[in-house]
Amino acid sequence: MKIHEYQGKQIFARYGIPIPKGIPCFSVEEAEAAAKRVSEETGIPVVVVKAQIHAGGRGKGGGVKVVKGGAAEAREVAAKLLGMQLVTHQTGPEGQKVRRLYIEQGLDIARELYVGMVVDRESRRVAIMASTEGGVEIEKVAAETPEKILTEFVDPLLGLTPYQARKLAFGLELGQDNPNAKATVKQFVKLAISLAKLFEQEDCSLCEINPLVITKTGDVVALDSKINFDDNATDRHREWAELQDVDEEDPVELEAKGAGLSYVSLDGDIGCLVNGAGLAMSTMDIIQHYGGEPANFLDVGGGATKEQVTKAFSMILSSQKVKGIFVNIFGGIMRCDVIAEGIVAATKELGLKVPLVVRLEGTKVDEGKQILQASGLEIQAADSMADGAQKIVAAVKA
Amino acid sequence: MAILVDRNTRVVVQGITGSAGSFHTTQCIAYGTQVVAGCTPGRGGESFEAAGPGGEKVVVPVFDTVSQAVAATGADTSCIFVPALGAADAVLEAVDAGCSLVVAITEGIPVMDMVRVRRALEGKNVRLIGPNCPGIITPGQCKLGIMPGHVHRPGKIGVVSRSGTLTYEAVGQLTGLGLGQSTAIGIGGDPVGGMDFIDVLTLFNQDPDTVGVLMIGEIGGNAEEKAAAWIRQNMSKPVAAFIAGRTAPPGKRMGHAGAIISGGKGTAADKIAALESAGIKVAPTPAEMGATLQSLL
Numbered sequence A: 001m002k003i004h005e006y007q008g009k010q011i012f013a014r015y016g017i018p019i020p021k022g023i024p025c026f027s028v029e030e031a032e033a034a035a036k037r038v039s040e041e042t043g044i045p046v047v048v049v050k051a052q053i054h055a056g057g058r059g060k061g062g063g064v065k066v067v068k069g070g071a072a073e074a075r076e077v078a079a080k081l082l083g084m085q086l087v088t089h090q091t092g093p094e095g096q097k098v099r100r101l102y103i104e105q106g107l108d109i110a111r112e113l114y115v116g117m118v119v120d121r122e123s124r125r126v127a128i129m130a131s132t133e134g135g136v137e138i139e140k141v142a143a144e145t146p147e148k149i150l151t152e153f154v155d156p157l158l159g160l161t162p163y164q165a166r167k168l169a170f171g172l173e174l175g176q177d178n179p180n181a182k183a184t185v186k187q188f189v190k191l192a193i194s195l196a197k198l199f200e201q202e203d204c205s206l207c208e209i210n211p212l213v214i215t216k217t218g219d220v221v222a223l224d225s226k227i228n229f230d231d232n233a234t235d236r237h238r239e240w241a242e243l244q245d246v247d248e249e250d251p252v253e254l255e256a257k258g259a260g261l262s263y264v265s266l267d268g269d270i271g272c273l274v275n276g277a278g279l280a281m282s283t284m285d286i287i288q289h290y291g292g293e294p295a296n297f298l299d300v301g302g303g304a305t306k307e308q309v310t311k312a313f314s315m316i317l318s319s320q321k322v323k324g325i326f327v328n329i330f331g332g333i334m335r336c337d338v339i340a341e342g343i344v345a346a347t348k349e350l351g352l353k354v355p356l357v358v359r360l361e362g363t364k365v366d367e368g369k370q371i372l373q374a375s376g377l378e379i380q381a382a383d384s385m386a387d388g389a390q391k392i393v394a395a396v397k398a
Numbered sequence B: 001m002a003i004l005v006d007r008n009t010r011v012v013v014q015g016i017t018g019s020a021g022s023f024h025t026t027q028c029i030a031y032g033t034q035v036v037a038g039c040t041p042g043r044g045g046e047s048f049e050a051a052g053p054g055g056e057k058v059v060v061p062v063f064d065t066v067s068q069a070v071a072a073t074g075a076d077t078s079c080i081f082v083p084a085l086g087a088a089d090a091v092l093e094a095v096d097a098g099c100s101l102v103v104a105i106t107e108g109i110p111v112m113d114m115v116r117v118r119r120a121l122e123g124k125n126v127r128l129i130g131p132n133c134p135g136i137i138t139p140g141q142c143k144l145g146i147m148p149g150h151v152h153r154p155g156k157i158g159v160v161s162r163s164g165t166l167t168y169e170a171v172g173q174l175t176g177l178g179l180g181q182s183t184a185i186g187i188g189g190d191p192v193g194g195m196d197f198i199d200v201l202t203l204f205n206q207d208p209d210t211v212g213v214l215m216i217g218e219i220g221g222n223a224e225e226k227a228a229a230w231i232r233q234n235m236s237k238p239v240a241a242f243i244a245g246r247t248a249p250p251g252k253r254m255g256h257a258g259a260i261i262s263g264g265k266g267t268a269a270d271k272i273a274a275l276e277s278a279g280i281k282v283a284p285t286p287a288e289m290g291a292t293l294q295s296l297l
Helices: A005-014 A028-042 A070-081 A138-144 A162-171 A181-201 A231-236 A251-258 A277-289 A306-318 A336-350 A365-374 A385-397 B019-031 B066-073 B084-096 B111-121 B165-176 B197-206 B223-234 B268-277 B286-294
Strands: A022-025 A047-052 A064-067 A100-105 A109-120 A125-131 A149-154 A204-215 A220-222 A226-229 A262-265 A270-274 A296-299 A324-331 A356-362 B011-014 B035-039 B047-051 B057-063 B077-080 B101-104 B127-129 B135-138 B142-145 B154-161 B181-186 B212-218 B239-244
Touching (some): A005 A022, A005 A047, A005 A100, A005 A226, A022 A028, A028 A100, A047 A070, A064 A070, A070 A100, A109 A138, A109 A181, A109 B111, A125 A138, A125 A162, A125 A181, A125 B111, A138 A149, A149 A162, A149 A181, A181 A204, A181 A220, A226 A231, A231 B084, A231 B111, A251 A262, A251 A306, A270 A277, A270 A306, A270 A385, A277 A296, A277 A324, A277 A385, A277 B165, A277 B212, A277 B239, A277 B286, A296 A306, A306 A324, A324 A336, A324 A365, A324 A385, A336 A356, A336 A365, A356 A365, A356 B165, A385 B286, B011 B019, B011 B066, B011 B084, B019 B035, B019 B047, B035 B066, B057 B066, B066 B084, B077 B084, B077 B142, B084 B101, B084 B111, B154 B165, B165 B181, B165 B212, B165 B239, B165 B286, B181 B197, B197 B212, B197 B223, B212 B223, B212 B286, B223 B268, B239 B268, B239 B286
Parallel strands (some): A270 A296, A270 A324, A324 A356, B011 B035, B011 B077, B101 B127, B154 B181, B154 B212, B212 B239
Antiparallel strands (some): A022 A100, A125 A149, A204 A220, A204 A226, A262 A296, B135 B142
16 A cells, blocks of 8 residues: 655654654645745745655656745645646656645755665565665666665564664765764664664555755755555554545555455456456466457455455446456356356346356356356357457457 | 375364365365364364265364364364464464474465564474465375365376466366376465475475476566576476466556566566576466476476
8 A cells, every 4th residue: 555755754753764844735725834834943945845646756747846935936836736637757648636735844955865675575574775876766776776775684583783774874975075974874873773663563565765865964854755555464554544545546446455356457448357366367468368458457366255256247347448358267265156146146237238258167167157058148158268368359359 | 296295294274263264174174185183262172074085074173272283183284274464473373383384375464474474484494385375285185275176186297386276277277188286386476475486396306206397477576587597407307387467567466465566577578588598488378388388298
């Protein structure tokens, strides 16, 4: 689950990670008041108006504006940003609508660094990465100048140790051109250790500060915050429900998640309903192999109920872009008769206007096939995955 | 011979009284698996009943702790159906009780829990399979998990996969071609887990009864790339592979927690390239997994 920059910063603050003074806003009036308040409380006339969307690259996309002309100018900028479709290299061409802003104090920046944490699968540890290349996409740095990324692995028994944090601090040469070097190193070490604690306790899957700023007075401040949570840990974090911004989510994917289904929207026109993620991915692959394009990834899972299958099928049927449907089931726990009942129920409710190819195999396959036959629905049966994929591609092209 | 499980494996099922645990234990007992104990805290003293392969009544004692179960029955292997937030602890309990093999079926375990479990298992002589996996089956001898036993046949092909139903699809194809399986293992779809491809391939390489291996991977991580390098150096038997997710969009979790292309890494294309350059034949479509393996024999 993703959250906004301002929400991430609130979490940083709880862990003692220094952040600039900032106030989230949802209207131009709030923005104007926030700008006034931030300037007054910091004594700094410069504020930054930041669009809050879940995608990165907001600065380059024109979603971050430095304002030197006071609260009135901040209001004008806010009026332009709120409601705009912000396009960044991470949003896709249609961009994302800006509904929230963050008004933040200006900083006197001396250096921009990168610090990020992620679960490293190979070592089975959480890794903390630091780089002198702040403000740049870390993947770019990893591709072009990997030697500039310093990495430490966190032993879950120990947490991030002070010596590890010092290795990063001195590796980043924080003392360079810095009259307050000693203080900066100390602050960095404290921040890194706090970040590692945050990552573990908040069940993150990603936690990035890009850029992490060293100010002209040698203070270490998180200028940005990107936190992704591990969806698997949802049930032990009731507080995440309040942080969720449904406007930032694909409504269909959200609906599916609520029903306990795994769904990803794609660009094609052949709807898929499959049990099992690997089989579902392979179904997308084989449709493409035969010249079709999948409209979605949908895994009903192993223990799906008739209601979940009905819901899944309804979601596909309701989609405007779907011109044909391929149901590919290999029943282990999943029973073919349950799938068949779900398909019949959904189709009776919504009507079937597109070609439907069903391939059933495994547990209760004969019962499943019988239910489909008896339904009177126009269904093409397939003997195998290849047969089914070819049939649906042909039916959609016809 | 097969690997890791056979007719002598003695199993304790953790979470035996839950809906998933009870359903699948019944199926495993019907298959002939030696389920000797169950464990659900607070339900110790109960009995779990099911029918064996010949219809005979099988009565399994339920215990409060895995230690009690192992002490009373000599169970050496655990199969875990405990819900996600308690499953990592269940793994640790099984290890503490002396199980040498732990098969964690549960999906949805928080990643940080598994990071801690892996740390706890360091230096211990125990094997973990999963989590988020269908389990392990040595056809005709022992079914430990949720796979449909009836599509499997005893034979000489080793199967190792990150997937569940895609594995059954592959096994169905192999069986249809007359190629039975020595052992089929689902290593799971999570980013941090137990045995990986290399761990399993090592065992298949040493197993006199396995003559070839079918390896099924998917997007996310670099386990297949590492396996490819290992196979090139060490494997003395033919390996065929299939990678799911050629058409998966980047940045999206495709069902499995571990099936995500991140920062350009973990694509199907990269994995296929690594496997092919190590001399492993990759099936072009999921319909040809069995046939691809057959062509190597």
